[in-house]
Amino acid sequence: MRRIKSFARSAGRMTPAQRLAVDTVLPTYLWSAQSPIDKPFILDIGFGMGHSLAWQAAHYPQYHFLGVEVFLPGAARLATLLQEKNLNNVQIALGDVVLLLKEQLPLHCLSGVQIFFPDPWQKKRHHKRRLLQSEFLKLLLRHLQPSAFIHFASDWSDYCQSVRGLFRACPELSLTPTQSSLQPLKRPQTRYENRGLVQGHTIEDIVAWLPEQDSNL
Numbered sequence: 001m002r003r004i005k006s007f008a009r010s011a012g013r014m015t016p017a018q019r020l021a022v023d024t025v026l027p028t029y030l031w032s033a034q035s036p037i038d039k040p041f042i043l044d045i046g047f048g049m050g051h052s053l054a055w056q057a058a059h060y061p062q063y064h065f066l067g068v069e070v071f072l073p074g075a076a077r078l079a080t081l082l083q084e085k086n087l088n089n090v091q092i093a094l095g096d097v098v099l100l101l102k103e104q105l106p107l108h109c110l111s112g113v114q115i116f117f118p119d120p121w122q123k124k125r126h127h128k129r130r131l132l133q134s135e136f137l138k139l140l141l142r143h144l145q146p147s148a149f150i151h152f153a154s155d156w157s158d159y160c161q162s163v164r165g166l167f168r169a170c171p172e173l174s175l176t177p178t179q180s181s182l183q184p185l186k187r188p189q190t191r192y193e194n195r196g197l198v199q200g201h202t203i204e205d206i207v208a209w210l211p212e213q214d215s216n217l
């Protein structure tokens, strides 16, 4: 059966500079399951053109980031930004995050997950294409460490409402941090956020945490 995809396009017309970046810069940053993880590890899902991820990488050198994106020109742009800023704490997984989680990423390796301004799929008949739904959340949870966070941001109030409901209904998650919970990272304002603000939307950041490890286990 064909799986419903949360993205509209994975490729697009590329400028010669983008094509060159795909061939020469992107390979340096591509993630492999063998890459050693020696810092708290944050997964950023759907980084777009990579501006917020490059900003976070520069501001949080104590973290290691894995950015996943299906859109090839976006991956090329992020790789170029990383090279320009001489940042080496980000790796890029090119492709669908569902496949990354199912087939490649080790279990319980993530300290945090960020989903910033995912495609809203505004029409009701398209809501089934929204990324963050119960099946996807189950998949994500298997890769989180104790005390890890999931940080979702959107300007679409009905998407935010459904995500809050999803987090509340999930017995593994809490919407209030404990002392040991990892704090979500600051994020810069992106193009998608600006567009939402111009349209008069309210931006919501929703964070949920996994509990700390049960010391009786």
Ligand SMILES: C[S@@+](CC[C@H](N)C(=O)[O-])C[C@H]1O[C@@H](n2cnc3c(N)ncnc32)[C@H](O)[C@@H]1O
Pocket: 006, 007, 008, 009, 045, 046, 047, 048, 049, 052, 068, 069, 070, 071, 074, 095, 096, 097, 098, 115, 116, 117, 118, 119, 131, 190, 191, 192, 193
């Ligand atoms: C609206 S953009 C937001 C970009 C960025 N996070 C920001 O805030 O500027 C959503 C991005 O998610 C990507 N995306 C959607 N579904 C995805 C999936 N299943 N796996 C990887 N990336 C995905 C899209 O290609 C798109 O670039």
